[in-house]
Amino acid sequence: MPNISPFVLNHPKKVLFCIALVTSLFALSIVNLKYDFTIEQLFAKDKEETEVYFEFQKDFSREDNVFLLVHQIPDKISDNFIDSLSQIVNTLNNSPYFIEIISLVDIYNDYNKKENSYISSRLLNIVSKDSTLGSIWLKLKDDYNTFQKRSKVIDFLKSTTTGFDWEWTYSGIPVVRNTYVEYMIKDNIKFIPPVALILVISLAFLFRHWLYVILPLFTVVITACWILGIMSMTGKGLNVMTYMVPTLLFIIGVSDSIHLLSRLNIYLRKNLDMKESLELSMKDMSVALFLTSLTTAIGFLALLYSSISIVQEFGVFIAAGVFLAYVLTLTFIPSVLILLKDKIHIKVLNRNNTRIKLLKNVSNFVKKKPKQIVLASIFLTLVLSTGTLYLSTGSSLLSDLHPQSDLYIDLKNVEKWFGGILPMEIIVTKEDSVEVTMHDSLVMGHVQEFQEYVSGLFPHSNWISLQKVLKQVLYEISPQSEFPPDQETLDQLYILTQGQTESLINFEETKIRISGMLPDLSSEVLDSIEDSLEIFADSHFPPWLSINVTGTMPVALKTNNYLIVDLFSGFGLAFIFISLVMGLLFLSVRIGLISMLPNLIPIIFAAGYLGFAGIPIRPPIAITFSICLGIAVDDSLHFLFRFWQERKDTSDLRKAVSNTIETTGLAMLTTTIVLVSGFLVITVSTFIPTAQFGIISAITLSVALITDITLLPALLIIFPVKFFKKKNHD
Numbered sequence: 001m002p003n004i005s006p007f008v009l010n011h012p013k014k015v016l017f018c019i020a021l022v023t024s025l026f027a028l029s030i031v032n033l034k035y036d037f038t039i040e041q042l043f044a045k046d047k048e049e050t051e052v053y054f055e056f057q058k059d060f061s062r063e064d065n066v067f068l069l070v071h072q073i074p075d076k077i078s079d080n081f082i083d084s085l086s087q088i089v090n091t092l093n094n095s096p097y098f099i100e101i102i103s104l105v106d107i108y109n110d111y112n113k114k115e116n117s118y119i120s121s122r123l124l125n126i127v128s129k130d131s132t133l134g135s136i137w138l139k140l141k142d143d144y145n146t147f148q149k150r151s152k153v154i155d156f157l158k159s160t161t162t163g164f165d166w167e168w169t170y171s172g173i174p175v176v177r178n179t180y181v182e183y184m185i186k187d188n189i190k191f192i193p194p195v196a197l198i199l200v201i202s203l204a205f206l207f208r209h210w211l212y213v214i215l216p217l218f219t220v221v222i223t224a225c226w227i228l229g230i231m232s233m234t235g236k237g238l239n240v241m242t243y244m245v246p247t248l249l250f251i252i253g254v255s256d257s258i259h260l261l262s263r264l265n266i267y268l269r270k271n272l273d274m275k276e277s278l279e280l281s282m283k284d285m286s287v288a289l290f291l292t293s294l295t296t297a298i299g300f301l302a303l304l305y306s307s308i309s310i311v312q313e314f315g316v317f318i319a320a321g322v323f324l325a326y327v328l329t330l331t332f333i334p335s336v337l338i339l340l341k342d343k344i345h346i347k348v349l350n351r352n353n354t355r356i357k358l359l360k361n362v363s364n365f366v367k368k369k370p371k372q373i374v375l376a377s378i379f380l381t382l383v384l385s386t387g388t389l390y391l392s393t394g395s396s397l398l399s400d401l402h403p404q405s406d407l408y409i410d411l412k413n414v415e416k417w418f419g420g421i422l423p424m425e426i427i428v429t430k431e432d433s434v435e436v437t438m439h440d441s442l443v444m445g446h447v448q449e450f451q452e453y454v455s456g457l458f459p460h461s462n463w464i465s466l467q468k469v470l471k472q473v474l475y476e477i478s479p480q481s482e483f484p485p486d487q488e489t490l491d492q493l494y495i496l497t498q499g500q501t502e503s504l505i506n507f508e509e510t511k512i513r514i515s516g517m518l519p520d521l522s523s524e525v526l527d528s529i530e531d532s533l534e535i536f537a538d539s540h541f542p543p544w545l546s547i548n549v550t551g552t553m554p555v556a557l558k559t560n561n562y563l564i565v566d567l568f569s570g571f572g573l574a575f576i577f578i579s580l581v582m583g584l585l586f587l588s589v590r591i592g593l594i595s596m597l598p599n600l601i602p603i604i605f606a607a608g609y610l611g612f613a614g615i616p617i618r619p620p621i622a623i624t625f626s627i628c629l630g631i632a633v634d635d636s637l638h639f640l641f642r643f644w645q646e647r648k649d650t651s652d653l654r655k656a657v658s659n660t661i662e663t664t665g666l667a668m669l670t671t672t673i674v675l676v677s678g679f680l681v682i683t684v685s686t687f688i689p690t691a692q693f694g695i696i697s698a699i700t701l702s703v704a705l706i707t708d709i710t711l712l713p714a715l716l717i718i719f720p721v722k723f724f725k726k727k728n729h730d
Contacts, residue, residue, distance in 0.1 A: 003282075003283065003286070004286075004330065004331070005279050005282040005283060005334070008282075008330070008331055008334050008335055008338075009278055009279060009334060009338050012336070012338045012339050013335075013339070015331050015332070015335040016335050016336070016339075019222065019328070019331065019332055019335075022226065023222055023225055023226065025229070026225050026229025026230070026233075027225055027229065029229045029232040029233050030229055030232055032232050033228055033231060033232040033237060034237035034238070035147060035181045035185060035237060035239075035243070036146065036147045036177075036181060036237050036238075036239060040053075041308075041309070041310045043308070043555055043556065043559050044307035044308055044559040044562045044563065044566075045309065047558075047559070047562060049550070049554070049558045050555060052548050052550050052555075053552075053555045056425055056427060056548075056550050056551075059506040059507070059511055060425075060503055060506060060513055061503045062145070063423040063425055063515060063551060064177075064423055065139055065141075065142070065145055065173065065174060066137060066139055066172050066173065066421070066517075067136075067137070067138040067139075067140060067153075067157065067170070067171070067172040067174055067175065068135055068138075068171045068172045068414060069135060069136040069168060069169070069171075070128075070133055070134070070135050070169040070171065070414065070417060070418070071133065071134055071135070071161070071164070071166040071168050071169075072133060072134075072166045073104070073127070073131075073132065073133060073134040073166075077108075082104070084164060085105050088136070088160060088161060088164065089101055089136065092138065092157075092160060095156060096141075096144075097138075097140060097141060097144050097153050097156065098139060098140060098141065099139040100137075100138070101136065101137070101138050101139075102124060102136070102138075103126065103136040103137070104126055104127070104134045106126075107126055124137055124462050124464070125418045125419060125460075128417040128418060129417065129460065133417050135418060138157075140153065140174055145174070147178060150174050150178050151178055153174070154170065154174075154175065154178060158170065169413060170410075171411060171414045172421055173421065173423065173552070176407065176411070176421075179406075179407045180407075183405075183407075183686040183687065184243040186686060187243065187244075187685050187686055187687070187690070188243060188246060188247065190681075190684055190685075191682060191684075192246065192250065194681045195251060195678050195681050196250065198674065198677040198681065199213075199217055199220075199254055199674060199678075200213055200217065202670060202673055202674045202677065203216055203217075203254075206670045207265070209344070209345075211336075211337070211340060211343055211344065212261050215257065215261075215332070215333045216254045216257035216333075217254075219253065219254070219256075219257050219325060219328045219329055219332055220249055220250045220254050220257075220325065221250075222328055222332065223253045223321050223324045223325045223328055224245075224246045224250065224253075224321070226321075227245060227246075227249060227317055227324065228246065230317070230320070231245075231317060236313055239310050240310065240687075241310045241311055241314040241620075242310065242313055242314050242317060245314065245317050245321065247678075247681075247682065248318055248321075249318065249321045249322075249325065251675055251678030251679060252296065252318075252322060252325075252675070253325035254325075254671075254674055255292075255634065255674070256289050256292070256293070256325055256326055256329040257329050258667055258670055258674070259285060259289060259292075259638060259667050259671070260281060260282075260285050260329055261333070262666065262667040262670075263281040263284055263285050264278060264281040264337075266663075267280050267281060268344070273341075274338060274341035275338060275341070278334045278337060278338060282330055285330075286330060288637060288638060289326055289330070290326060291581070291585065291637055292633075292638065293322050293323055293326040294581065295581060295634060295637065296319075296322045296631050296633075296634060297319035297322050297630065298574050298577050298578055298581075298630050299574050299578075299626045299627045299628070299629050299630015299631060299633075300315040300316075300318045300319040300626075300630060301316070301319045302315070302567075302570035302573055302574035302626040302630075303315030303316075303567070303570060304316070305566050305569055305570030305573060306566045306567055307559075307562055307563070307566055308559065308563055308566075308619075311563065311567075311619065311623065314623075318627075355666060355669055355670075356662065356666065359661050359665045359666060359709070360658075362661055362665070362710065363657065363661040363662055363665075366657060366709075366710055366713045366717070367654045367657060367658060367717070369714075370713075370714035370715075370717040370718050371714075371718060373711055373714040374711065374714050374715065374718065377707065377710075377711045380605075381601050381604055381605070384604060384605050384608035384609070385604050385607075385608055386608065386611075387607065387609060387611030388604070388607045388608055388611050390611035391607065391610060391611045391617055392617070393523065393560070393561055393564050393616055393617050394522050394523055395522065395523055395560055395616050396520045396521055396522045396523070397422060397520055397553055397556060397557070398411055398412075398520040399520075399522075399616075399618075400687050400688055401686070402686060405686060411520070412520075415519040415520065418460075418462070419458065419461035419462055419517060419519065420461055420517050420518045420519035420520065421517050422517065422518050422520060422551075422552070422553040423515070423516070423517060423518075423551040423552050424516045424518050424549065424551040424553055424554055425513050425514070425551040426454065426513070426514040426516070426533065426547055426548070426549055426550075427511055427512075427514075427547065427548045427549075427550060428447055428511065428512050428513075428546075428547055429510060429511045429546050429547070429548065430443065430510055430511075430545055432510060433544075437509060438466070438505055438509050438510065438511070438512050439466065439470065439490055439491070439493075439494045440487065440490070441484040441485070441490055442542075444467050444470065444483070444484040444490065446540065446541055446545060447466075447512070448467050448471070448484065449540060450514075450536065450537060450547075451463065451465060451514060453533075453536050454514065454533070457529060457532070458516065458518060458519075461517055461518050461519070462516065462517040463514060463515065463516045464504070464514075464515050465504060465512060465514040465515065466504040466505055466513075467483075467512075467514075469497055469501050470483070470490065470493045470497065470501075471484075473496060474493055516551075518553065521553070521557075522557075523558075523560060523561065526553070526554055526557055530554070533547060533549060534547065534549075560618060560619060563619045563622065564622045567619070567623055567625070567626065568622065568625070570626050571626040571629065575596070575600070575629060578596070578629065578630065578633050579592050579593075579595075579596050580592070582595045582633070582637070585637075586640065586644070590719060590721055594715045594716065594719060594721065595633070595637075595640060596633075596636075598707035598708050598711045598712045598715075599629060599633050599636060599704060599707070599708075601703065601711070602628065602632060602699075602700045602703035602704040602707060603625050603629060605700070605703045606624065606625070606628070606696050606699055607625070615692055618692075619689070620687075620689035620690055621689060621692055623693070624693055624696045624700065625700075628696075628697055628704070631675065631701060631704075632701060632704035632708075634671075635671070635672070635705060635708045638664050638667065638668060639660060639708055639709075639712060641664075642659075642660045642663060642664035643656055643657065643660040643713075643716065646659045646660050653716075653717060654717065657713045657716060657717060661713060665709050668705060668708065669705065669709075672701055672702065672704075672705040675697075675698075675701050676698045676701055679693075679695075679697040679698040679701070680694060680698050682694030682697075683698075
């Protein structure tokens with residue numbers, strides 16, 4: 001690798017000026033950074049279900065743009081109440097935001113024959129099951145379906161209804177989307193201050209010097225600024241995955257600074273001047289830090305194996321941030337230190353320090369009982385691996401939310417009152433070669449039978465279809481008539497209702513939709529329901545009629561299963577690549593195997609914990625394994641580099657192990673404390689999977705430290721490795 005230390009140390013002001021200039025440019029671009037969340041962001045690319053969904057949107061219209069405003073209704077509905085409700089509806093109708101608005105006013109007008117209203121008002125659940133609550137259904141125009149514009153619409157809805165003390169509940173997918181974004185923003189506000197405080201305390205405790213606290217903090221702040229600037233410039237916003245990027249860079253990016261400053265102190269305690277100490281430290285650490293950055297980046301880049309764009313973006317931006325932190329560690333920190341060298345006064349290392357005593361006890365234990373450590377590690381791994389037998393992937397869309405959150409409570413209440421607001425679409429398609437219309441009496445008969453079956457599965461949910469509309473109109477014209485009627489009557493009904501059924505049949509008239517609003521379902525329940533629907537259709541429909549189940553909820557839950565398979569495949573690739581890096585680095589297959597075993601055990605430990613705790617594997621948890629593997633290997637690399645150097649200085653294997661644990665182990669202990677503390681902060685997230693990601697990461701990295709300072713040296717003692725000698729040191 002090119003040695004940049006002479007330029008950095010001889011031209012520190014130029015280096016800092018360039019960093020300041022780049023940082024200013026990126027900071028300016030952050031102003032345009034956007035937050036947004038759509039359930040479609042969670043869809044897998046190039047999967048049949050995703051293609052069917054977007055084909056559905058092309059044929060019909062969006063189904064995730066419906067607001068539901070719930071309000072109290074009096075025991076006896078009076079004209080005054082209807083007048084007040086009409087006032088609200090008129091205000092909403094006069095706004096530019098909505099395509100369609102349905103409320104109790106429509107039912108009242110129908111009953112009193114005042115004016116024509118949407119047929120949907122007779123098909124939707126406008127009143128709750130206990131008749132204590134009413135609802136207003138509003139369909140949002142596509143032009144207003146962005147975060148900023150939806151926020152404006154939601155504020156408008158609240159201001160319009162505030163003057164009416166009817167205990168309003170605001171629900172629907174647009175509300176869910178915006179609330180998710182608000183939760184993401186709140187999470188970042190909750191995460192950054194405590195993570196920064198943890199860094200300050202940890203760095204102050206380790207180095208006992210204000211400059212050694214400020215410089216790593218500035219390094220990760222600049223790194224986060226650069227990455228957010230890059231995201232903004234490339235048109236990528238913060239979503240349900242990438243909103244964690246700044247926090248994770250704070251947690252992960254500081255480890256390079258800790259290792260560099262720890263090595264610098266070793267040379268300064270030898271009474272070398274600042275410039276020489278920096279030059280030697282940068283020479284020693286540049287390769288090691290590059291390789292640890294590489295292994296960490298591999299863990300995140302393994303997410304490219306995912307079929308979901310936002311997961312891929314998350315991996316790429318964190319991997320880029322890891323390398324930017326590496327570059328800044330070797331440029332920004334040395335430049336500042338060389339300018340402020342007179343401010344640095346290093347104290348003699350206190351050998352009675354608690355951490356040093358702990359590491360000395362660990363080294364003595366490892367030297368005395370390496371075989372027992374290996375056997376104990378194998379036994380514990382086998383025990384914990386049994387937990388993997390209980391792993392599951394079951395999840396639902398609302399399982400991301402804490403049950404105490406306002407959004408979760410509102411959505412569950414709406415489920416109880418009106419049957420749910422999560423969209424599911426069933427598309428009935430006929431073969432082009434069959435010359436019958438989709439409103440043909442034969443088709444309508446089969447669809448009616450099918451829809452009765454669907455309604456039996458979800459008796460309290462809202463379902464709208466061409467068949468239901470035609471049947472309702474027929475009933476209003478001739479209550480005694482059976483459906484389907486003769487074809488001539490059906491043709492007349494179809495012509496009569498065309499203005500209100502355009503979104504229920506495609507332009508070519510080869511597909512019709514059965515549109516439902518469902519409660520929150522788990523992926524297992526939904527799979528079972530889809531299977532039953534397909535079995536029913538296969539046994540009751542003619543061969544030329546078929547169904548496809550789609551909609552944001554079914555596709556998102558199916559994608560969850562795809563993603564888990566993709567991420568575990570990515571973990572396997574990351575494991576192979578990192579093993580190859582380790583083996584090629586030390587030109588030894590044995591060292592490659594020895595170095596990876598202590599990092600595989602924590603992954604098995606975490607998977608076992610998930611199984612025993614009954615925590616289902618969801619995307620934020622599945623990404624933990626490859627990410628933690630990449631981070632955990634860093635300590636193994638630093639340990640092996642230091643051990644390599646010690647072996648060149650002494651032929652005593654056990655002394656080399658002891659010296660490595662007591663020196664590099666100190667920086668490993670500190671970086672792990674920072675990482676674990678930072679990940680534990682994430683456990684306060686509003687989103688349950690994000691909180692679980694923090695817990696699993698903290699557990700995995702804690703176990704990785706233990707195995708790196710016990711099992712790894714024990715294996716090096718039992719299976720001695722002859723290292724290929726190089727001039728560079730760690």
